[in-house]
């Protein structure tokens with residue numbers, strides 16, 4: 001069973017919802033860039049992990065390398081059976097789809113949850129996902145992208161994070177009006 005962990009260990013009043021993102025319908029070798037961007041957006045905007053169906057160990061390693069430099073504990077977990085992961089999840093399962101209920105309507109119910117599983121599809125979405133989800137939620141009702149849907153959802157929940165530093169970071173951005181400044185190491189990845 002997957003539940004939230006580190007982020008939820010706060011006092012009950014300001015406890016933060018632990019969000020896991022489940023990416024269904026990844027095509028290893030065909031769209032590594034899109035799923036990598038999905039993982040990076042999920043990580044940057046406050047999710048704790050991404051469950052990836054089907055598993056893609058190369059992608060998981062690349063995302064882990066980003067965390068080694070920039071900090072945090074985000075991980076990509078290979079998930080051979082996404083239905084099982086959905087059924088076993090201990091918390092509301094939110095399927096992001098343009099056909100769902102408006103995010104503003106569902107969001108108040110989610111802030112009280114301990115952990116939330118956010119599910120996004122790829123080129124095709126398995127029809128039973130609509131039934132298995134606790135909530136089908138739209139981020140606007142026009143077609144766009146799983147990366148945009150996750151990013152907007154998380155910023156609606158948590159806001160936009162500041163520059164950091166993140167726990168365990170070797171590198172941190174120092175915001176500049178122009179140019180780039182990074183403290184604590186070399187590289188921008």
Ligand code: SAM
Nearest residue numbers: 096097098120121138139140142144145146149
């Ligand atoms: N043709 C797919 C379908 O049957 O829904 C749409 C695929 S879309 C390129 C990929 C994913 O982006 C969707 O499964 C959904 O998770 C997310 N998405 C796209 N537009 C969305 C919206 N307006 N609201 C919420 N999620 C959206």
